[in-house]
Amino acid sequence: MRTAILSRPQPMGRIIGAAILAVIAGFALLGPVLVPGDPFAQSLMKSLAGPDAAAPFGHDHLGRSLFHRLAYALRLSPLIALAAVATAASAGLVLGMLAALRGGWTERVLVILADALLALPGLLMVLIVLAIMPGTATGFWAGLSLVLWVEFFRLTRATARATLASPAVQAAKLLGFGWSYIFRTHLWPEIAPLMLTAAAFGTATAIMAIAALGFVSVGMRAPTPELGLMMVELLPYWREAPMALLTPVIATFALLLGLTLLAGGHKP
Amino acid sequence: MNILLSRLVQAATVAVLVGAATFAMMRNLPGDAAWRIAAGRYGYDNVNAAAAEAVRSELGLGGHWFPAFLQWMGNLFRLDFGVSLVSGQPVIHEIAHQLGASLWLALAAVGLSLLIGPPLGIIAGLRPGGLFDRALLVVSTALKAVPQFLMALILILLLSVQLGWLPAAGYGQPRHFILPALALALGLAAVNARITRDAMASVAAQPFYAFAQWKGLSRTQVLWRHGLRNVSVPLLTYLGLQFVLLVEGVVVIESIVGWPGIGHALVHAVFARDVPMVQGTALLLGLGFVLVNALIDLLAARIDPRGVQ
Numbered sequence: 001m002r003t004a005i006l007s008r009p010q011p012m013g014r015i016i017g018a019a020i021l022a023v024i025a026g027f028a029l030l031g032p033v034l035v036p037g038d039p040f041a042q043s044l045m046k047s048l049a050g051p052d053a054a055a056p057f058g059h060d061h062l063g064r065s066l067f068h069r070l071a072y073a074l075r076l077s078p079l080i081a082l083a084a085v086a087t088a089a090s091a092g093l094v095l096g097m098l099a100a101l102r103g104g105w106t107e108r109v110l111v112i113l114a115d116a117l118l119a120l121p122g123l124l125m126v127l128i129v130l131a132i133m134p135g136t137a138t139g140f141w142a143g144l145s146l147v148l149w150v151e152f153f154r155l156t157r158a159t160a161r162a163t164l165a166s167p168a169v170q171a172a173k174l175l176g177f178g179w180s181y182i183f184r185t186h187l188w189p190e191i192a193p194l195m196l197t198a199a200a201f202g203t204a205t206a207i208m209a210i211a212a213l214g215f216v217s218v219g220m221r222a223p224t225p226e227l228g229l230m231m232v233e234l235l236p237y238w239r240e241a242p243m244a245l246l247t248p249v250i251a252t253f254a255l256l257l258g259l260t261l262l263a264g265g266h267k268p
Numbered sequence: 269m270n271i272l273l274s275r276l277v278q279a280a281t282v283a284v285l286v287g288a289a290t291f292a293m294m295r296n297l298p299g300d301a302a303w304r305i306a307a308g309r310y311g312y313d314n315v316n317a318a319a320a321e322a323v324r325s326e327l328g329l330g331g332h333w334f335p336a337f338l339q340w341m342g343n344l345f346r347l348d349f350g351v352s353l354v355s356g357q358p359v360i361h362e363i364a365h366q367l368g369a370s371l372w373l374a375l376a377a378v379g380l381s382l383l384i385g386p387p388l389g390i391i392a393g394l395r396p397g398g399l400f401d402r403a404l405l406v407v408s409t410a411l412k413a414v415p416q417f418l419m420a421l422i423l424i425l426l427l428s429v430q431l432g433w434l435p436a437a438g439y440g441q442p443r444h445f446i447l448p449a450l451a452l453a454l455g456l457a458a459v460n461a462r463i464t465r466d467a468m469a470s471v472a473a474q475p476f477y478a479f480a481q482w483k484g485l486s487r488t489q490v491l492w493r494h495g496l497r498n499v500s501v502p503l504l505t506y507l508g509l510q511f512v513l514l515v516e517g518v519v520v521i522e523s524i525v526g527w528p529g530i531g532h533a534l535v536h537a538v539f540a541r542d543v544p545m546v547q548g549t550a551l552l553l554g555l556g557f558v559l560v561n562a563l564i565d566l567l568a569a570r571i572d573p574r575g576v577q
Contacts, residue, residue: 116281119557121515127538208415216523257413
């Protein structure tokens, strides 16, 4: 906490981050509407060809439109990441509140479980879940949710414990207010900003994991347009078409930078 | 003592989680697990139905999952990891063989990150809000947004393909270390620098720090006598938490540059559904985290005897 208080507030950073993400979301959602095209349609005549009207970012080694592949890739990873973060945040919030309210063995068991998960590398957990679950996208969702809930749980528990012990909550309890009122007026305003930061970091972590596993060929399978997969596919053609490789590289960097800036401050 | 006990509980829970996850993975393997294990033990040419049946009854693969699970966990806690389904070698030997390469890479990366990050963080923290501080903030934010695999890709394109200074992949010579270690170190250094900067700024704002200057010590003396030791505790604690980040990076980077380490082995084991290898490596990485953090707890208590929290 000490470090978080000391670092200066950076509202500018958050605004820039939100702007970058808005541009990316606009491209991913509206791009294929403005320039219709198919991310899977191959045309070997156009292999590694430069931009044209139907493919504003040029073509990849199989002559597929990079514009459309990038737009679909920028829908896929963020969608999986957001689904995983939403699941993880709800689970973390519920379990964190449960631990703070019940205390005793409930809390002890949950904390031990969370601590143990913290010791295991997230990518490893995702890889194992991917091997168990049918379907790569659902596997990523389940694996990433399993990894990410710990952060939300720890935040909720720590904040709720401190707030529940405060005189304000005691007074509210003595006045006869119910738990839902106490949660809405006392706990949620404390937890919400921390959850937002954790959610932005969690989304970035999830997108990095999907791209990293795609890049080492154990994540999404071809021909799915995915950021890491696109990079590893285009890597052999770096000399012929550097821009083709740089397209997913720049997009990934911009996406992660936007999320990091939006999160603001340090990883708690 | 209390710290060590909680770390022990953490280690045991890690083992149970890894055991449960790999058991679930084993149960969900496509095809007949008994045939696979028998093939791993006796070689693919010597497997017959009788051998598979013997494995099935020995490991309880045919029956209800619960006794099989207990036996699986029993083997795990006796540190009997079994035999790799791919190479047929005992998992322990395979891991012992690969661990060294990974450890050297990880140590090189941490060492390099400590050479880059903390000195920059101290310079920035001594003048919070200054030009250097703001520049460092921008650079470290940008670096933090670059995942390790992307850093490796950028370095390979820049240093190997374009400039031809370093080999893009390979193992065995000191120059092979530079690229993967640098790819890991830059991300770690970005975080190290921020942690050090905040710790330094908070220490430099303390009354004892100002007093040390009033009594006539030079800036360097104050930094050495009163600054560094206080800065090192949060840095050390963070280093322990970064271990997971480092391990994830090692797993990915090793696969990219073909480093014959434990991460490379893990990715291949997952790819080949070699469950005993996955179990062994996962357990080693999880317990490694617990061990490193237990050591850091003890070290932090030694550096700052006032007691943490």
